[in-house]
Amino acid sequence: MQPRIVVVGAGIAGLCAAIAFARRGYKVDIFEASQTLDEVGAGLQLSPNVTRLIHDLEIGDQLSAVMVEPPRLSLLSGIDLQTLCEIPAGGFARRRWDAAYGVIHRADLQKLLADAVNADALCTLHLDRSIVAESEPQLLALLTRAMGAEPDLVVGADGVWSAMRRMVPNAPSATFSGSIAWRGLLNPGDLPALKNPDHVNAFLAPDTHLVTYPLGHRGVVNAVAITPGKVTGRNWDNEGNVEELRALFGGWNKAILNALGNVSWRFWPLFEVRNTCYTAGRKTALIGDAAHAMTPHAAQGAAMAIEDACALAACFDAANGNTDDMMPMFDALRIPRIARVRKRGDFNKFAYHAKGPARIARNLILSMRTPETLASDLDWLYGYDATDLSQL
Numbered sequence: 001m002q003p004r005i006v007v008v009g010a011g012i013a014g015l016c017a018a019i020a021f022a023r024r025g026y027k028v029d030i031f032e033a034s035q036t037l038d039e040v041g042a043g044l045q046l047s048p049n050v051t052r053l054i055h056d057l058e059i060g061d062q063l064s065a066v067m068v069e070p071p072r073l074s075l076l077s078g079i080d081l082q083t084l085c086e087i088p089a090g091g092f093a094r095r096r097w098d099a100a101y102g103v104i105h106r107a108d109l110q111k112l113l114a115d116a117v118n119a120d121a122l123c124t125l126h127l128d129r130s131i132v133a134e135s136e137p138q139l140l141a142l143l144t145r146a147m148g149a150e151p152d153l154v155v156g157a158d159g160v161w162s163a164m165r166r167m168v169p170n171a172p173s174a175t176f177s178g179s180i181a182w183r184g185l186l187n188p189g190d191l192p193a194l195k196n197p198d199h200v201n202a203f204l205a206p207d208t209h210l211v212t213y214p215l216g217h218r219g220v221v222n223a224v225a226i227t228p229g230k231v232t233g234r235n236w237d238n239e240g241n242v243e244e245l246r247a248l249f250g251g252w253n254k255a256i257l258n259a260l261g262n263v264s265w266r267f268w269p270l271f272e273v274r275n276t277c278y279t280a281g282r283k284t285a286l287i288g289d290a291a292h293a294m295t296p297h298a299a300q301g302a303a304m305a306i307e308d309a310c311a312l313a314a315c316f317d318a319a320n321g322n323t324d325d326m327m328p329m330f331d332a333l334r335i336p337r338i339a340r341v342r343k344r345g346d347f348n349k350f351a352y353h354a355k356g357p358a359r360i361a362r363n364l365i366l367s368m369r370t371p372e373t374l375a376s377d378l379d380w381l382y383g384y385d386a387t388d389l390s391q392l
Contacts (some may be wrong), residue, residue: 002027003152003321006143008131008164010037012106013288013305014157015113019057020313022122029147030123033130033158037114042183043215043222044106045200048097048382050303053310055099056387062112067102068216069093070200075366078205078252081195085366087374089200096375097382103200103213103222109302132163136281139167152321154284155312157305160271161234162290164280172275177295179270179349180229182240184263186212186221191259197221205252206355211299223263225249226296226352231269240265270295276338278331283323285312285330292338297352298345300381307386308334314387332392337384344381 005021007014010032018028046054046067054063071090076083093101117123129146133139136154144150156164160174188197191212200213210225227248232238242261249257276292278285288305295301311333312326319325354362 003316004029004147004149005153005155005316006031006147006151007155007157009157009159009290010034010114010117010125010127011157011159011288011305012110012113012302013290013309014155015110015117016057016306017155017157017287017309017312018117018123018125019059019113019120020310021316022117022120023057024313024317026122026313026316028123029151030117030125031129031131031146032125032127035128037110037127042106042224043213044104044109044302045213045299046100046102046104046109047299047303048093048099048101049384049386050306051102052097052099053306053386056310057116059112059116062115063102063104063109064100066108066112066216067100067104068198068214069100069102070198070213072196073101073200074196074202076201076203077363078203078208078210078249078256081203081253081255084204084363085369085374086371087378088371092375093382097379099382101382103215105215105218105222106302133167135167136284139164139281139284152283153316153323153326154281155309156280156284156286156290157288157309158290160273160289160293162286164284165273165277165286165290167284168277168280172273172277174271174273174293176231177270177272178228179295180227180267181270181296182225182227182245182265182267184223184240184265185215185218186223186259186263188214188221190262191221191223191256194221202352203252203256204352204354205249206359207353208248208252209352210249210256224296226270229267229269233269234271236268238267240267274342276335278334279327282327285323285327287312292342294338294342295345295349297348298341298381300341300345304338304341307337307384311386314389318389329389329392333386333389337386341381
């Protein structure tokens with residue numbers, strides 16, 4: 001009998017997992033607690049390591065229709081607006097890493113993934129179906145009653161506050177990172193300091209940074225500011241106080257400070273799961289934020305979720321559906337990768353928020369690097385194929 005897969009959670013990780021398994025010929029049921037897949041969230045950067053996977057899932061054309069490929073990634077000073085360095089993207093990214101570097105609204109990505117799931121006869125999406133269990137035997141019994149047969153694999157893709165992760169003895173908890181993410185949408189002319197609104201621009205200053213990039217057919221520029229802050233609860237969508245944000249940007253260039261006051265801001269505290277946890281039982285695997293929620297300093301949160309989804313399907317296939325063989329394979333493939341990406345994110349936070357002598361040294365080092373050498377530093381990240389099992 002053909003193995004049957006259950007995915008818990010219909011966010012980006014869960015929908016990608018469903019498509020990845022369906023493309024390999026497996027029947028997939030996706031259970032989502034929400035009544036609808038609402039348009040939520042902000043912009044996302046999709047680097048070549050993940051746009052390549054989306055192309056392999058046969059939805060590359062749909063992605064290209066709603067994604068923008070910025071020509072450059074630019075680091076600038078938030079104080080004097082000087083360009084610190086630039087990494088070419090656009091056609092350069094396609095040539096060097098054999099895939100596009102793109103930016104997109106999260107809702108646009110979720111919609112094209114949901115459309116692919118709904119169009120695939122092997123996928124069944126169940127909305128308004130909460131799946132919560134205290135243990136894997138209880139989980140499997142619950143799903144067996146719902147489906148009429150026990151699933152061969154359960155994929156926990158239910159986010160940073162994962163109920164699936166709570167089944168793991170001594171499971172790692174989500175902890176506050178100390179940082180707050182603020183998001184807003186700008187018209188291209190709202191920020192005079194934005195000389196190249198078609199770039200991915202990261203403005204750097206002590207303890208804070210601001211990233212901007214275009215959102216294609218929406219005709220707006222996505223802005224995300226990362227600042228220090230305090231926990232305000234689990235809700236990731238809160239109304240932001242402009243004066244509070246401006247106070248956190250003290251010392252920044254006046255053109256940026258003035259522009260901040262013209263935007264309606266939302267904010268959310270950034271939680272992370274520092275200890276990666278993929279195995280939640282003999283037949284239950286976690287992916288995405290449920291397994292390893294991380295801060296956005298490497299712009300790889302969604303990318304790692306999509307890598308997880310595609311890698312899990314590849315490992316399950318290679319193990320012929322035997323989860324006892326699959327789980328160690330998946331751990332060996334993904335844990336070192338996540339550790340390296342997390343380390344890069346931690347380094348970026350230090351470098352982006354540097355002050356005093358460290359800031360001076362950072363600017364000097366960046367001024368000495370060529371675009372080619374900066375790109376070569378990203379080969380391990382952007383050139384990676386999460387479904388290549390030969391690296392095990």
